[in-house]
Amino acid sequence: MTDIKVYNGNQIGGCITVVSASAGKVMIDFGANLPGAEEADLTFDWEAERVDAVLFTHYHGDHIGRFKEIPRSVSVYMSRVTRQVMTTIAKYTKDAESLQILQDDTRVHEIRAAESFAVKDIRITPYMVDHSAYDACMYLLETPDKAILHTGDFRGHGHRGNKLIKMIETYICRHGKRKVDVLLIEGTMLSRLTEKVYSEADMLRDCIRLFEEHRYVFLICSSTNADTLATFYQAANRNGIKMFANPYVCEQISHFREAAAGYWEGRNRDRKPAGDYRGIYHFKYVYPYAPEKVLHTYGGLEKDVTQEEIMRREGFCIVIKADEAYKKWIERFRDLDPVVVYSMWEGYLKPEHKAYNEKYKEFLDSCDHVQYMHTSGHATAKLLAEVINAVEPAECIYPIHTENAKELEHLNIKEELRHRIRYEA
Numbered sequence: 001m002t003d004i005k006v007y008n009g010n011q012i013g014g015c016i017t018v019v020s021a022s023a024g025k026v027m028i029d030f031g032a033n034l035p036g037a038e039e040a041d042l043t044f045d046w047e048a049e050r051v052d053a054v055l056f057t058h059y060h061g062d063h064i065g066r067f068k069e070i071p072r073s074v075s076v077y078m079s080r081v082t083r084q085v086m087t088t089i090a091k092y093t094k095d096a097e098s099l100q101i102l103q104d105d106t107r108v109h110e111i112r113a114a115e116s117f118a119v120k121d122i123r124i125t126p127y128m129v130d131h132s133a134y135d136a137c138m139y140l141l142e143t144p145d146k147a148i149l150h151t152g153d154f155r156g157h158g159h160r161g162n163k164l165i166k167m168i169e170t171y172i173c174r175h176g177k178r179k180v181d182v183l184l185i186e187g188t189m190l191s192r193l194t195e196k197v198y199s200e201a202d203m204l205r206d207c208i209r210l211f212e213e214h215r216y217v218f219l220i221c222s223s224t225n226a227d228t229l230a231t232f233y234q235a236a237n238r239n240g241i242k243m244f245a246n247p248y249v250c251e252q253i254s255h256f257r258e259a260a261a262g263y264w265e266g267r268n269r270d271r272k273p274a275g276d277y278r279g280i281y282h283f284k285y286v287y288p289y290a291p292e293k294v295l296h297t298y299g300g301l302e303k304d305v306t307q308e309e310i311m312r313r314e315g316f317c318i319v320i321k322a323d324e325a326y327k328k329w330i331e332r333f334r335d336l337d338p339v340v341v342y343s344m345w346e347g348y349l350k351p352e353h354k355a356y357n358e359k360y361k362e363f364l365d366s367c368d369h370v371q372y373m374h375t376s377g378h379a380t381a382k383l384l385a386e387v388i389n390a391v392e393p394a395e396c397i398y399p400i401h402t403e404n405a406k407e408l409e410h411l412n413i414k415e416e417l418r419h420r421i422r423y424e425a
C-alpha cells in the first residue's frame with residue numbers, strides 16, 4: 001500500500017515529499033526554507049523514516065538546500081547539470097563537505113530524461129521541464145499499486161516551455177494508455193495571480209531593443225538562471241555585443257553550454273523530447289571580466305588591445321551581483337552612462353516582504369540608471385489548469401509549494417477533477 005507524505009506543502013520553501021511503497025521509500029527534494037522565513041527548517045527523523053533514496057528535481061535551494069544532512073547510507077539522484085552547478089557552488093564557497101558528497105560516484109546517481117530506474121519496488125522516471133533552473137524535472141513514480149506524478153517547479157513561458165502539455169500527453173500519459181493516480185503540483189503562482197506574465201520571448205524582444213539603444217549594460221540576475229542569461233546573451237549577441245562575468249558565473253554558464261551542445265551532438269539523445277537547444281544556450285562569446293587584460297590578437301587583426309578598449313568600442317553585457325564589490329565595476333564605466341538591469345524577483349526589493357533584501361535595495365538606489373526586467377520561474381494559473389486537465393489524475397491532486405493552495409479550486413479545471421483536490425497528504 002502506497003503512502004505519500006508532503007512536508008511544508010503550504011509554504012514555498014523547504015520542499016520535501018516522501019513516497020513509501022511496500023518495500024521502497026523515496027524522498028523527493030530536501031530543500032531549505034526561503035531566506036527570511038520565520039520558521040526553522042523542519043527536523044526530519046531519518047532513523048524512523050528509513051528513506052532509501054532522495055530524488056532532486058533541480059538545483060534551487062528550496063529543493064536541494066539541505067542535501068548535506070542526508071545520511072551517508074542514502075543514495076541521491078540528480079541531473080548532471082544539477083550536479084555540476086552544485087559542484088561549482090561548493091568549489092567557489094570552499095565547501096569541502098559538499099564537494100566530497102557531490103564527487104562521490106557511489107552515492108550520487110545521474111538521472112537522464114525519460115530513462116527509468118528502480119528503487120526497490122518503486123519505478124522512477126524523470127521528465128525534463130522548463131523552469132528558471134536548467135535541468136529541472138518532474139518525477140513519475142510507479143509503485144505496485146499507484147502512479148504518482150510530482151511536478152517539481154515548472155513553467156511554460158521559458159525558452160522550452162511550449163512543449164510541456166504535449167510532453168505530458170505523449171510521454172507521461174501515453175495518450176491515455178498510462179493512468180496517473182496522484183498528482184502533486186507546485187502552486188507558487190497561486191499567491192501571485194495578479195502578477196503579469198512576462199515570458200522569456202517577451203524579454204528577449206525587449207532586450208534586443210535595450211541593446212540597440214544602450215550598448216553598455218550591467219545585468220543583475222541569478223548565475224544559475226540559464227534562461228535569463230541566455231536571453232541577455234542572445235540579445236547582446238544580435239547587436240554584436242559580448243558578455244562578461246566573473247569566473248564563477250563563467251563556469252556555471254559553461255555547464256549550460258556543454259549540456260545544450262550535447263543535445264545536438266546526440267550524446268544525450270535519450271533526453272528527448274527536450275529538443276535541440278544548442279541555439280538558445282549557445283554562450284560562445286562569454287569572457288571572464290578582466291578589463292586590464294591585454295589581448296594579443298583581436299579579430300585576427302589587431303594586436304595588444306585591452307579588454308576595456310573592446311568593451312568601450314563595441315559595448316558590453318556584464319553580469320554582476322547587487323553587491324558592494326561590483327560598484328567598482330560600474331564606476332569604471334560611469335562616463336558611458338551604463339544601464340543596470342535588475343532581472344530577479346521584485347519581492348527582494350520590497351520592505352514589506354519577508355524575503356526583503358536591504359543590500360539589493362541600497363545597491364540599486366546607488367545606481368543612476370536602473371531597469372527592471374524579469375520572468376517568473378513558475379507556472380501561471382492557466383498552465384496549472386492545463387497540466388491538471390492533461391494529467392487527469394484518477395484519484396487526487398495535492399497542491400504543494402504554495403501559500404495559497406485553496407486557489408487551485410478556482411482554476412479552470414474539469415469539474416470531476418475539482419473534487420479530487422486534497423490539502424492533506
Ligand SMILES: [Zn+2]
Nearest residue numbers: 058060133153
Ligand atoms: Zn525552482
Ligand SMILES: [Zn+2]
Nearest residue numbers: 060062063153
Ligand atoms: Zn521551488
